[in-house]
Amino acid sequence: MPSIRKPPTMADVARMAGVSPMTVSRAFKRDTSVSQETREAVRRATEELGYVFDSTASNLRSQRTDFVAVTIPSINNANFADTVRALSDGLSDKGLQVLLGYTNYDVREEERLIEQLLRRKPEAIVVTGGKHTSRARKLLSNAGIPVIETWDLPEDPIGHVVGFSNALAVREMIDHFVTVGYRKVAFIGGDADRDTRGSDRRAGFITAMEDHGLDATRLIAAGPPPISMREGANAMGRLLEHFPDTEAVICVSDLSAFGALTECQRRGIAVPDQIAIGGFGDYEIGAICVPSLTTINAFAAEIGAKTAQLILDVLDGSLSDSAGVITIRPDLILRQTSR
Amino acid sequence: MPSIRKPPTMADVARMAGVSPMTVSRAFKRDTSVSQETREAVRRATEELGYVFDSTASNLRSQRTDFVAVTIPSINNANFADTVRALSDGLSDKGLQVLLGYTNYDVREEERLIEQLLRRKPEAIVVTGGKHTSRARKLLSNAGIPVIETWDLPEDPIGHVVGFSNALAVREMIDHFVTVGYRKVAFIGGDADRDTRGSDRRAGFITAMEDHGLDATRLIAAGPPPISMREGANAMGRLLEHFPDTEAVICVSDLSAFGALTECQRRGIAVPDQIAIGGFGDYEIGAICVPSLTTINAFAAEIGAKTAQLILDVLDGSLSDSAGVITIRPDLILRQTSR
DNA sequence: TTGAAAGCGCTAACAA
DNA sequence: TTGTTAGCGCTTTCAA
Numbered sequence: 001m002p003s004i005r006k007p008p009t010m011a012d013v014a015r016m017a018g019v020s021p022m023t024v025s026r027a028f029k030r031d032t033s034v035s036q037e038t039r040e041a042v043r044r045a046t047e048e049l050g051y052v053f054d055s056t057a058s059n060l061r062s063q064r065t066d067f068v069a070v071t072i073p074s075i076n077n078a079n080f081a082d083t084v085r086a087l088s089d090g091l092s093d094k095g096l097q098v099l100l101g102y103t104n105y106d107v108r109e110e111e112r113l114i115e116q117l118l119r120r121k122p123e124a125i126v127v128t129g130g131k132h133t134s135r136a137r138k139l140l141s142n143a144g145i146p147v148i149e150t151w152d153l154p155e156d157p158i159g160h161v162v163g164f165s166n167a168l169a170v171r172e173m174i175d176h177f178v179t180v181g182y183r184k185v186a187f188i189g190g191d192a193d194r195d196t197r198g199s200d201r202r203a204g205f206i207t208a209m210e211d212h213g214l215d216a217t218r219l220i221a222a223g224p225p226p227i228s229m230r231e232g233a234n235a236m237g238r239l240l241e242h243f244p245d246t247e248a249v250i251c252v253s254d255l256s257a258f259g260a261l262t263e264c265q266r267r268g269i270a271v272p273d274q275i276a277i278g279g280f281g282d283y284e285i286g287a288i289c290v291p292s293l294t295t296i297n298a299f300a301a302e303i304g305a306k307t308a309q310l311i312l313d314v315l316d317g318s319l320s321d322s323a324g325v326i327t328i329r330p331d332l333i334l335r336q337t338s339r
Numbered sequence: 340m341p342s343i344r345k346p347p348t349m350a351d352v353a354r355m356a357g358v359s360p361m362t363v364s365r366a367f368k369r370d371t372s373v374s375q376e377t378r379e380a381v382r383r384a385t386e387e388l389g390y391v392f393d394s395t396a397s398n399l400r401s402q403r404t405d406f407v408a409v410t411i412p413s414i415n416n417a418n419f420a421d422t423v424r425a426l427s428d429g430l431s432d433k434g435l436q437v438l439l440g441y442t443n444y445d446v447r448e449e450e451r452l453i454e455q456l457l458r459r460k461p462e463a464i465v466v467t468g469g470k471h472t473s474r475a476r477k478l479l480s481n482a483g484i485p486v487i488e489t490w491d492l493p494e495d496p497i498g499h500v501v502g503f504s505n506a507l508a509v510r511e512m513i514d515h516f517v518t519v520g521y522r523k524v525a526f527i528g529g530d531a532d533r534d535t536r537g538s539d540r541r542a543g544f545i546t547a548m549e550d551h552g553l554d555a556t557r558l559i560a561a562g563p564p565p566i567s568m569r570e571g572a573n574a575m576g577r578l579l580e581h582f583p584d585t586e587a588v589i590c591v592s593d594l595s596a597f598g599a600l601t602e603c604q605r606r607g608i609a610v611p612d613q614i615a616i617g618g619f620g621d622y623e624i625g626a627i628c629v630p631s632l633t634t635i636n637a638f639a640a641e642i643g644a645k646t647a648q649l650i651l652d653v654l655d656g657s658l659s660d661s662a663g664v665i666t667i668r669p670d671l672i673l674r675q676t677s678r
Numbered sequence: 679t680t681g682a683a684a685g686c687g688c689t690a691a692c693a694a
Numbered sequence: 695t696t697g698t699t700a701g702c703g704c705t706t707t708c709a710a
Contacts (some may be wrong), residue, residue, distance in 0.1 A: 007483060009703060020681050025705060033679055050481045055458040056404060057703035059395040061686050075427075076420035085414055085441075097455065100439050102424075116436065119394040142389045144346060229627045258624075265629040285597075285624065288568045290604040348687060359697050364689060372695055394688035399702050 008049040008095035028053055059121070067099045068311060069117035069125040071110060074226050075102045079253075079281045080128065082300035083150065083307075085247050087126065090308025096123065103128075105194045105225040111136040124311045130163070131196045144316045145187025146321055151197060152305050153327065160314075161325040162307045166197050167204025169296050169330040173250060173278050174208040176332055181339040182248040182276060185209065186218035188235040188260060189252025195225040198252045199282060205250060218243050222256060232256025236263040246275060248338065254279035254286040255293050261289065261337065268334030276338035298330045347388040355384035367392055398460070406438040407650060408456035408464040410449060413565050414441045418592075418620045419467065421639035422489065422646075426465065429647025435462065442467075444533045444564040450475040457482050465652045467638025469502070472533045474518045485653045487646050487659055490536060492666065499653075500664040502519060505536050506543025508635050508669040512589060512617050513547040513599075515671060519678040521587040521615060524548060525557035527574040527599060528591025534564040537591045540619060557582050561595060571595025575602040585614060587677060593618035593625040593634050600628065600676065615677035628677030637669045 014021040019038060026032040027042035034042075045051070059065045068091055073078040088098045101117055103110040111133045117125060124145050129150040132140070140147045140158050147159035154161060177185055189195075190202030202219070209216035220242075222235045232251055236259065239246060251257035257279030264271050271291055272275055279286050279295040286293030306326050313319035343643035353360040357515060365371040366381040373381075375494040384390070398404045407430055411419040427437045440529035442457055450472045456464060463484050469491040479486045479497050486498035488671070493500060516524055528534075529541025559581075561574045563657070571590055575598065578585060596618030603610050610616055610630055618625050618634040625632030645665050652658035 005459075011703080021703090022682080023680060026680085035679060039679080050477075052478075052482070052704060053458045054460060056395065056398040056460050057686095058705070059686095060399045060688080061705045062702075063686070065395060065558075075424055076417055078415055081415035081420070088414075088441075097440075101436075102427075115391075119392045121393060121395050138389075139391075143391070169708075229623050233627060255623075259627055262627050262629050284568050284594075287627075288572060288598055288601050290601050350687080360687090361689075361698080362696060365696085374695060377695080393687060396702095397689070399704080400687075400689045402690095402702070 008051045009054070010051070012043060012049055013045045013051050016049060017041040034293075044144065047090060054156050058273070061250060063121075065121050065123065066096050067120055067122040068096050069099045069101070069114075069120065069122035069123075071101050071103055071113055071117070071127045073103050073105045075100070077226060078283050079298065082149075083128075083304035085303040086304030087308045088304075091311065094312055096311070107131060107133050107136065107194075109112065111139075111329055114139055123315055124148065126150060126307055126311075128152075129155065129196050130161070132158075144313060148307050148310060150307060151298075152200070153325070157321050157323055159321075160310055161323075162303050162310060162328070163326075164298060164328040164330050165204075166200035167207070169280070169298065170201045170204035171208035172330070172332050174212070176334070177248050177250075177278070177338065178212050178214070179203060182339075183214060184218065184242060184243070184245055184247045185214065186220060186239055186246045187252075188220045188232060188239065188249055188250040189222040189227050189256055191219070191221035192224040195227075195252070198225060198227070199337050201250075201252055209228040218249075220249075222252065227252055227256045229255050229259035232259025233263040233266075234259075236260035237267075240264075240267065240269065240275075248272075248276035248278065250278040250280075252280060254281045254283040254293060257293055257295070257337075258283075258289055261291075261293065272336070272338050278338055280334060284294070286333075286335070294335045294338040295329050295333050297333055300326050303328060341419055347390045348393070349390075351388055352381060352384045352390050355388060356380040361533050372488065374626070400591025402460075404460050404462065405435050406459055406461040407435050408438045408440070408453075408459065408461035410440050410442055410452055410464075410466045412442050412444045414439070416565060417622050418637065419490075420640040422467075422643035425640040425643030426647045427643075429644050430650065433651055435650070444461070444473065446470060446472050446533075450478075453478055462654055463487065465489060465646055465650075466493075469496065470501070471497075485650060487649060489642050489646060492664070496662055496664065498660075498662050499649055500662075501642050501649060501667065502665075503637060503667040503669050504543075505539035506546070508637065509540045509543035509589060509669070510547035511669070511671050512633075512635060513544065513551070515673070516587050516589075516615070516617070516677065517551050517553070521678075522553060523557065523582070523586045525559060525578055525582060525585045525588040526591075527559045527571060527578065528561040528566050528590055528595055530558070530560035531563040531589060534566075534591075535567070537564060539587075540591055557585060557588075559588075560590065566591055566595045568594050568598035568601070572602040572605075573598075575599035576606075579603075579606065579608065579614075587615035587617065589609075589617040589619075591619060593620045593622040593632060596632055596634070596676075597622075597624050597628055600630075600632065611675070611677050616678055625672075625674070628660055633674045633677040634672050635669050636672055638667050642667055 101113040187205040190198035208215040282297035440452040526544040529537035545555040559574045621636035
């Protein structure tokens, strides 16, 4: 019978256990000096009353929420999910809980989200990417908590950074493609301003191609993020029509790359013999599809794990909160869709 | 220069704006009667001081957190991500924020998570699945907030339900397979107790096959969830070795089904001519891979949207909090991997 | 190891 | 439209 009376408080538990509320409070924490019998009495009273600890009161009085706020562009992206999972796992041992929000790849939305999250008084905040509205930057700078930007190497970091250069990662793939003889190389995606990591990859493609003295104008738009497999397939269709002599194409992610691959299969175009394909992100699909996908591993889980460790170090004072940049080095993974 | 002074409170804003704290409080809400000039004065003072509203105090005093707690098995699953996104979108208009946690497909972990979430005093709690530890059931029943179980049709619901029968969904696919002439049908996955939806699908396979008078023992284990594409491929390998005359196979999800498909491609086995494949969940990959995948659309986003609407209705009193079951009807999607 | 007093920063309730 | 008072349920602080 769910009672309609108001729920029991710590004072009710204290009364039933025959101790003071302060003792009950202590009994709920580890590492506090409470006698074994008292602990047991409190446990019994808690059980009997169906008491549930009220974090909201604890949060206010102790000025601690044990939240770590996290923003990601999309909840439905295996790369970001890997980062959040590793981050969450790394924090949960220490009693910290991730408070997650997504921005839908929109810096205005990100600004709203950051404000909403900061009102919850998190212990630290992790954002994806290094491009923000000026108001969002100000909010983050003034929040008085550790700020970590990830999945990017911002020119002017707000606080800490755990990330990598999207442009350099793509350059590495191009260097390889040129080495093995591809000259007419195209790029799919990264045309939308909103997709900052995507445009960084596209910009990296252009400068790297130009540095090789190659034509960097085989650019196919895939529209605003998130770029689906279907959009990758459509873009590949356009590429094959506009630039039929293309020898290799780099896609903004493995998802669009897989879509592109399927479009070739539907059109009877041999991969990699007629056209090579490269992806980005090392999603599971790239490892298992036939032919398997050449891609770049950005170590999504490692980003999350290192971010968690950084937060724990800063919060427990073993690391000063002065800005530091942890650089991840993406790995080129050669598979069957390219030489 | 991030100051080391303690951050400003509403009282500081009130002083600077020349009003009472209560007026500042009102100015921060919509739909409260505050004069235009006062609002503007408060806004300026807020800006000037860099004041950030403190939800923790508000939460305690008003006994409202505007959190909706949500548990999902894994953060890295497109089906659950779709549900959470739709849920989150449906709630955010009304100022409700999702507080997300994942159980790693483990009811013990779910119990811990539920307790942790309830301490945050959410307005409602949404859980994935209908199987819980008895303590978790008790916690949910006594929480005094709306409880919604999703992605399942529990025998003994705790509160509300927005879900479907996993067993019946699989039965529908089998009925079709039998109609078009497949007799030797196998099932991959659902062997682990932990994967309750997976085992329901497997159980549905067995009873449906038996009802057709067919052999229901072509069962291939894929191990504990989450079942990856790779594990689906491995399971397909074992199926082809143990039961080489199998005519069709149903996989516990589209991910394992795609893995199974790739295994056939690697072995030069024609799909669907030599073996048909069915998946579950209508993931994007199934629509775009070649050949495209016959599957079951469980309407993940619709589950989230209907759950959001249900919560809003219950919270604003337009729907009584007596238990109700909203049944989703999964759709069989016939594509190229089967007749 | 335990307890008493005070207060975290808001907002419900009431009043003007 | 605005203000006053009190208090949400914990935990900090100090004391025993």
